[in-house]
Amino acid sequence: MKENTTKFTWCNLKIRKVLSAITATAIAVSLVSTCFASTTTMGETTKKITAKDGRVVTVTYLNGTVEKVPDSHIQDILKNNPDGENIRILEVGYAKPNAITITPNVGLPTWTSPVIKTVFTEDELESDRFMDSCAKGEEKTESRDITAKLCPASDGNALAKIGLKLNGEISYSIKKGTKLVGPPESSTRNSREYRCKFYRNTGIWERFGIISGIPYYFWGNFSEPTYFESYSIDKLISR
Structure with a gap:
């Protein structure tokens, strides 16, 4: 046994x-199958990332962005650009927390609570905006500033939301004089798009109060910027 x-x-x-x-x-x-080893040269980090459709795409991270952009965001770009390749992450910028405070322009009622702020959706993609593009083999210099921005917003009773704090506005610009370059002549893609993705928090604010001895409850929606990711991607544009 x-x-x-x-x-x-x-x-x-x-x-x-x-x-x-x-x-x-x-x-x-x-x-x-998801991400091959990365290499860093002259401050640029390059990865080979496999899209969910099997494409292996080169992603280059500039200005220290490699630790700031998760692979899931790259997969989102690839999903929305089935013909895209050679992605370059150019810059990541963050909103200043609680930079905006709604202030009164009339006398305040007697409130029984502060403004209660509840975030329901954190760091959701608000938009993926086109900034400019360059054709294959082209090099051009911007003749003007190109700017995209995202601002905080809220609705509801103006008095009740006094004191509500929201993240500040964020913006990304391609400055006048910046040189943009298209895909090389050897590329199978004929256009390089320069784009910027903006992210935000969304939720509601609430407040309880007493006005002339009568209890009230107010609420409203808000959205506030959190950060942006600017990038370029080579694409095949039909003529």
């Missing part, structure tokens, strides 16, 4: 080793 127990235990250990090896291999394969 003792001999059988020993053999059973040895078999379990052997099976566990085999399963551990299989699991480790599966994890390694999963990682390789």
